[in-house]
Amino acid sequence: MKAVAVFPGKRQVRVIDAPEPELQAPTQVKVRTHEVGVCGTDKDIVSFTYGTPPPGLDYLILGHECLGEVVEVGPAVQGLQKGDWVVPRVRRPCPHALCPACRGGHPDFCITGDFTERGIKEAPGFCSEHFVEDVAYLHRVATELHDVAVLTEPLTIAEKALRQLDLIQERLPWRPVPGRAVVLGAGPVGQLGVLTLLRRGFATTVYSHSRKPNVKAEAAEAVGAPYLSTQDISPEELVRRAGAPDVIYEAAGTAKAAFEALKSLSPNGVFIFTGVPSKSEQMSLGGDDFLKQLVLNNQVLLGTVNAAASDFDAALEDLARFRARWPGGLERLITARHPPESFFDVVTGKAGGGIKHVITFT
Numbered sequence: 056m057k058a059v060a061v062f063p064g065k066r067q068v069r070v071i072d073a074p075e076p077e078l079q080a081p082t083q084v085k086v087r088t089h090e091v092g093v094c095g096t097d098k099d100i101v102s103f104t105y106g107t108p109p110p111g112l113d114y115l116i117l118g119h120e121c122l123g124e125v126v127e128v129g130p131a132v133q134g135l136q137k138g139d140w141v142v143p144r145v146r147r148p149c150p151h152a153l154c155p156a157c158r159g160g161h162p163d164f165c166i167t168g169d170f171t172e173r174g175i176k177e178a179p180g181f182c183s184e185h186f187v188e189d190v191a192y193l194h195r196v197a198t199e200l201h202d203v204a205v206l207t208e209p210l211t212i213a214e215k216a217l218r219q220l221d222l223i224q225e226r227l228p229w230r231p232v233p234g235r236a237v238v239l240g241a242g243p244v245g246q247l248g249v250l251t252l253l254r255r256g257f258a259t260t261v262y263s264h265s266r267k268p269n270v271k272a273e274a275a276e277a278v279g280a281p282y283l284s285t286q287d288i289s290p291e292e293l294v295r296r297a298g299a300p301d302v303i304y305e306a307a308g309t310a311k312a313a314f315e316a317l318k319s320l321s322p323n324g325v326f327i328f329t330g331v332p333s334k335s336e337q338m339s340l341g342g343d344d345f346l347k348q349l350v351l352n353n354q355v356l357l358g359t360v361n362a363a364a365s366d367f368d369a370a371l372e373d374l375a376r377f378r379a380r381w382p383g384g385l386e387r388l389i390t391a392r393h394p395p396e397s398f399f400d401v402v403t404g405k406a407g408g409g410i411k412h413v414i415t416f417t
């Protein structure tokens with residue numbers, strides 16, 4: 056079958072003819088891939104800074120943001136049948152008996168680092184005509200969401216982050232009403248963060264590098280989130296215009312801009328980091344001022360990665376809510392669809408800018 060693979064040893068990325076996967080356990084499901092989203096993690100893998108093939112193989116099949124259709128189910132599979140559309144989770148638990156996260160169904164909080172991730176770390180991805188997966192890692196997608204459900208996986212980042220935000224803010228002796236949020240970065244994770252924050256009632260502003268007009272600003276403003284450029288507006292001016300944010304949702308992966316924006320966080324505020332910096336940035340942090348600000352304002356810095364089963368369920372519910380509230384808003388986030396042969400050009404930006412690019416298998 057056709058698959059897109061990276062060969063780290065040979066420093067190659069290409070379409071290969073991979074062995075057709077077959078069911079090997081009664082709880083497994085065979086899925087025909089429809090769409091695979093491409094993101095910054097793929098970019099890091101094709102530049103060989105990240106990504107590990109499965110043991111014994113010299114290549115890794117790429118792709119971790121997937122939407123597919125069930126074509127075969129094992130005899131012990133319950134809850135899915137042929138013809139259902141599904142989204143798979145990415146991370147699989149580590150083998151260690153003493154990892155409370157993995158043993159408790161939350162490999163997204165694994166403490167050993169020995170988890171695997173499909174399309175990223177030691178497990179084949181989904182950018183292939185078919186894949187096989189245990190039913191426990193698949194989420195059924197309602198028919199009306201088929202054209203946008205490839206956004207489920209990147210949306211789970213926001214779902215997990217905001218679930219934790221709620222838990223953190225339970226520390227406050229009153230029930231906080233959703234206040235102001237600022238989203239740093241306007242790529243797919245930022246845009247989906249915007250929708251998730253707006254849906255929960257936060258007055259949300261996007262604060263990102265590029266100047267208007269651009270498609271990312273248009274997408275944010277179409278759903279009611281004002282867009283400001285870091286090139287025009289200082290963090291101080293941002294606070295004057297939009298008020299001090301109770302939540303800053305960082306989705307740009309740029310350390311310097313993040314720590315600049317942190318200065319605007321309100322008392323009792325939470326700063327959520329979701330972006331993984333891909334380039335190194337020299338910066339000096341006024342350490343004493345930084346600690347003073349955090350301590351004297353009860354502020355929390357939260358890093359968050361990956362997502363659990365409940366976050367996938369929440370993401371699929373939210374996609375339906377977003378679609379009802381902002382018709383066309385999700386579709387606008389999918390810039391273009393491409394054949395597998397274009398994967399390298401898409402991931403390296405040669406196929407154009409925009410928001411989310413998707414590989415399709417037909």
Ligand SMILES: [Zn+2]
Pocket residue numbers: 093094095096097119120209
């Ligand atoms: Zn991704």
Ligand SMILES: [Zn+2]
Pocket residue numbers: 148149150151154156157158162164165166167168169170
């Ligand atoms: Zn673990």
